[in-house]
Amino acid sequence: MLFIGTIVNAATVIGGSLAGGLAGGRLPRRHTRTAFDALGLFTIFLGIRMALQMDNPMIVVVSLVAGSIMGSALNIGTAIERLTGTGRTDADGRASGTAEGILTAFLVFCIGSMTVVGAINEGLGLGSDLLLTKAAMDFFSAIIFAGLYGWRTVMTAALPLVLFQGGLTLAAHLLGCGVDARVVADLSAVGGVMMIGLGLSILEIRRISVVDMLPALALAAAASWTVNLFN
Numbered sequence: 125m126l127f128i129g130t131i132v133n134a135a136t137v138i139g140g141s142l143a144g145g146l147a148g149g150r151l152p153r154r155h156t157r158t159a160f161d162a163l164g165l166f167t168i169f170l171g172i173r174m175a176l177q178m179d180n181p182m183i184v185v186v187s188l189v190a191g192s193i194m195g196s197a198l199n200i201g202t203a204i205e206r207l208t209g210t211g212r213t214d215a216d217g218r219a220s221g222t223a224e225g226i227l228t229a230f231l232v233f234c235i236g237s238m239t240v241v242g243a244i245n246e247g248l249g250l251g252s253d254l255l256l257t258k259a260a261m262d263f264f265s266a267i268i269f270a271g272l273y274g275w276r277t278v279m280t281a282a283l284p285l286v287l288f289q290g291g292l293t294l295a296a297h298l299l300g301c302g303v304d305a306r307v308v309a310d311l312s313a314v315g316g317v318m319m320i321g322l323g324l325s326i327l328e329i330r331r332i333s334v335v336d337m338l339p340a341l342a343l344a345a346a347a348s349w350t351v352n353l354f355n
Contacts, residue, residue, distance in 0.1 A: 126297060129246045129255025130289040136259040137233065137282045140266025145275025147267065160272055160326060167228065168323030174236060174316025179306040183347045184313045191314075191340025201335035222280075223335045225273030228322050229281035232269075233262050234288045235315030235341070240308045243289045247296025255289070303349075310348040314340050 178184050195201075201223050233239070242254030270278040296303075318340070321332040 126246065127290055127293060129242060129252035129259065130286055130293060132252075133233075133255055133259040133262060133289065134282045134286050136263035137229075137266045137285060138279050140263040141270040141275040141279040141282075144267035144270025144278065147271055159268070163268065163272060164323045164326035166323075167232075167319050167326060170232070171316040171319030171321075171323060174312045174319065176313075177237075177309045177316070178313030179309040180348060180351065183310050183344060183351065184317070187310075187314055187340045187344035187347060188317060188337060191343050192337045194339040194343075195336030196333070198339075199336075200338055201333050222273075222277050224322065224325060225269065225277035226281050226284075227335050227338070228273070228319075228326075229266070229269050229278050230284050230288075231315050231319050231322070232265055233281060233285050235319075236312055237308050239289060240292060240303060240311070243292035244296040244303055247293040247298075248300065249297075304352050306352050307345060307348040311341060311345050314344040 175184075238254060238258050242252075242258055246252045246255055266278050292303075318334050318337050321334040321337070324330050325332050325334065
């Protein structure tokens with residue numbers, strides 16, 4: 125069945141969000157702060173791992189710079205905050221942005237080779253095993269994120285997940301072709317750099333407006349596909 129992997133994945137994110145919301149509300153404030161630190165460190169680690177997959181460093185850096193300028197000009201971060209709410213308060217009484225929570229969850233859930241390859245395989249009729257495996261992993265990730273950012277924030281990430289994964293599956297189904305591994309590598313690298321920025325923000329080392337970098341993902345995918353098309 126087409127889209128079964130994405131449907132199950134969205135359901136596990138929603139289920140994990142609800143479970144995390146119930147569990148997170150019972151954690152002492154000190155434990156929540158420690159969990160935030162662990163999440164920040166893991167986000168940086170995962171970001172470095174993804175960034176090292178890059179195929180073309182020039183595409184990655186140009187996409188990040190140009191995408192950041194575009195996002196800043198469009199004021200994407202503020203727009204998302206207005207659309208979803210003003211955020212929640214963390215264990216120390218500081219505001220933890222809703223946009224940051226959604227973006228963190230989206231990057232973990234959607235940006236990576238497992239997502240892209242799994243969605244394309246499903247569209248090509250090669251099975252949903254990869255997406256179903258990812259769905260199980262995302263369930264536990266959603267539990268952690270919901271306990272930190274709030275269950276509503278993480279549950280909201282299920283919508284872009286459906287649009288992104290479902291769009292890839294539909295495109296592969298209609299076009300009948302896969303995506304160059306080099307495009308996936310560059311897209312993952314841009315997402316990885318953004319995750320490093322999120323990790324720094326979570327740890328409060330430096331506040332980085334990673335949400336405004338979102339256009340870089342589209343630019344990287346388009347640029348990498350174009351360059352590799354003629355190589």
